[in-house]
Amino acid sequence: MGNSKAERDEPLTPAGRLFLRPDFHQIIHIIMGFKNPIDTDAVKSEITNSVMIKLPRFSSLIVRNSSGGEHWRKTQVDVDHHVIVIEDPVSDASAGDEEAVNDYVADLSVSSPLSSDKPLWEVHLLTAHNCMVFRIHHALADGISLMSMLQECCRRADRPNDQRLSTTGSVINSSLNKKNRMRELWKLVVGLFMNVVFIMEIMLRAFWVKDRRTVVSGGAGVELWPRKLATAKFRFDDMKQVKKAVADATINDVLSGIISSGLSRYLDMRSPKALRDGVQITGLTMVNLRKQPGLQELSKMIRGNSGIRWGNKFGTVLFPVYYRQGGGDPLQHVKTAKKMMDQKKHSLEAHFSYYFGMCCFGPKLSSWLSYRTVCNTTFTISNVVGLKEEITIAGNPVTYMRMNMTSIPHAISMHMLSYGGRADLQILVAKDIVPDPEVLAKCFEDALLQMKEAAAPKEFGK
Known part of the structure; x- marks a missing residue:
């Protein structure tokens, strides 16, 4: 009985419970532009073998027990269910890539919650704009934790064999x-x-x-x-x-x-x-x-x-x-x-x-x-x-990185x-x-x- 799922569940932190409330349901967007066209299979492979998948909260579901308590429960991650590929332009032809991506993310910010039947993250690949939008529920982590994860997952563009990255500054406080x-x-x-x-x-x-x-x-x-x-x-x-x-x-x-x-x-x-x-x-x-x-x-x-x-x-x-x-x-x-x-x-x-x-x-x-x-x-x-140095994801240099x-x-x-x-x-x-x-x-x-x-x-x- 000691190995039951319920006993292995990890309770949510107070901050995690706050961000699951309907009036404070927060999702973090990390937007990355790429120098070259996106190879979707290579990105999926990179995610599958990344540190991120090994982190418990990125491979867990939110479950509620009989008394209403919320917990993390480990599950099997199917990367194909988390990577959403959008091949067509997301805006009209008159909009440049930056404007199109900004409009797309602005729409996501009010109209597209994350599905609760899988771990609370998604990767949107906007191939027409050479852009990736990484969506992570705030209950999983804050911006500092997510940047530290990217630091572990990515490689330097100038030295792809050296995975150690530097940082440029600090949080506002x-x-x-x-x-x-x-x-x-x-x-x-x-x-x-x-x-x-x-x-x-x-x-x-x-x-x-x-x-x-x-x-x-x-x-x-x-x-x-x-x-x-x-x-x-x-x-x-x-x-x-x-x-x-x-x-x-x-x-x-x-x-x-x-x-x-x-x-x-x-x-x-x-x-x-x-x-x-x-x-x-x-x-x-x-x-x-x-x-x-x-x-x-x-x-x-x-x-x-x-x-x-x-x-x-x-x-x-x-x-x-x-x-x-x-x-x-x-x-x-x-x-x-x-x-x-x-x-x-x-x-x-x-x-x-x-x-x-x-x-x-x-x-x-x-x-x-x-x-x-x-x-x-x-x-x-x-x-x-x-990050101070430019990075690559699946061998593709990242030209910009933004967060909202x-x-x-x-x-x-x-x-x-x-x-x-x-x-x-x-x-x-x-x-x-x-x-x-x-x-x-x-x-x-x-x-x-x-x-x-x-x-x-x-x-x-x-």
């Missing part, structure tokens, strides 16, 4: 683990004070405090509205140049400044003079809570180190940005974002949100609290570590992933609220270029 943050006693005092302030703020957000309405505000039910998807493209070297111009800044501070400046620019275009200078618009930022945040450490876990946690291990922090008419001083956006995030480094806001929003209560109440918090804020932003998630009540969700010296920000919007995400993407790109221009004299002494 990696600087929460600064080595010297407690070196002075006053930092401990400030940290304790900030704990109280930020924890109270996130609790109030879950119940009644909400952002002022703007032309980009979402709300309850907006997760069901049709979506559009656009991509803002950044050079990683440009972001590094801006980072050097602001003392002790991080890439995450630069991204935060880009979002702040870009949103101000966009609001100026959509609703000129409708907002007073300094109005706060609040976002939710994803925060990695692992003690060992790097992909190399998670790769050890994939190879059998059970001391490092796979799956979902992240919290959220409130990220306020402030509208500046005309865009304001480009570098000031970075400085303001850095000051705010430095304060949050000394707080337990992210840890509190993880336990308060996922672990302390049952999935129904946790889902309600998380949903309310989203409805009372304006946007989502995450930055997931990527299915829709939530926010009208704007933004997810940045760095790869091969580039950083692409996917911008998923409710198209009835933000009809022109390409314009918003251009606002972000222009914000970085202006920051780079402002940083140049400080870096080079011009």
Whole structure:
């Protein structure tokens, strides 16, 4: 009897149960473009022999016992049932490959759940566009875990016999683990004070405090509205140049400044003079809570180190940005974002949100609290570590890699992933609220270029 299926089942984590709730049903999309035409048989063979299939959650079904408890149950994986090949173009002839793929993924984000009669992942091969869309239910893992898995599965394009890959950055909160943050006693005092302030703020957000309405505000039910998807493209070297111009800044501070400046620019275009200078618009930022945040450490876990946690291990922090008419001083956006995030480094806001929003209560109440918090804020932003070197899959070089998630009540969700010296920000919007995400993407790109221009004299002494 000790070998019964029920006894071998693994219970879902609190985060896993949250992401299975109907109002928080999240699927992660990883989009990869290829240099050469896709060989579907080679891709299927690569998946069949990959590390991914050996990971328990990628070869397990969600089952519910008689008392309603949800568990992972090991099953046989038939790769043919997970790989969906689409040979015809997914958009009209006038659309380029990027626009066609973005439209396809935008449709998936509201209209195509994963089937529960097989493990919760799929691979869509868009052969007419040399593109692969990897769909993974958020109950299986977060973005950091998935990147660590890809690092183990893929090979370097320049050295196909060397499977070891480097990483380019860190999740948006990696600087929460600064080595010297407690070196002075006053930092401990400030940290304790900030704990109280930020924890109270996130609790109030879950119940009644909400952002002022703007032309980009979402709300309850907006997760069901049709979506559009656009991509803002950044050079990683440009972001590094801006980072050097602001003392002790991080890439995450630069991204935060880009979002702040870009949103101000966009609001100026959509609703000129409708907002007073300094109005706060609040976002939710994803925060990695692992003690060992790097992909190399998670790769050890994939190879059998059970001391490092796979799956979902992240919290959220409130990220306020402030509208500046005309865009304001480009570098000031970075400085303001850095000051705010430095304060949050000394707080337990992210840890509190993880336990308060996922672990302390049952999935129904946790889902309600998380949903309310989203409805009372304006946007989502995450930055997931990527790979420095270009990779190949089944011998085919990957030319770009992007990440996004299915829709939530926010009208704007933004997810940045760095790869091969580039950083692409996917911008998923409710198209009835933000009809022109390409314009918003251009606002972000222009914000970085202006920051780079402002940083140049400080870096080079011009």
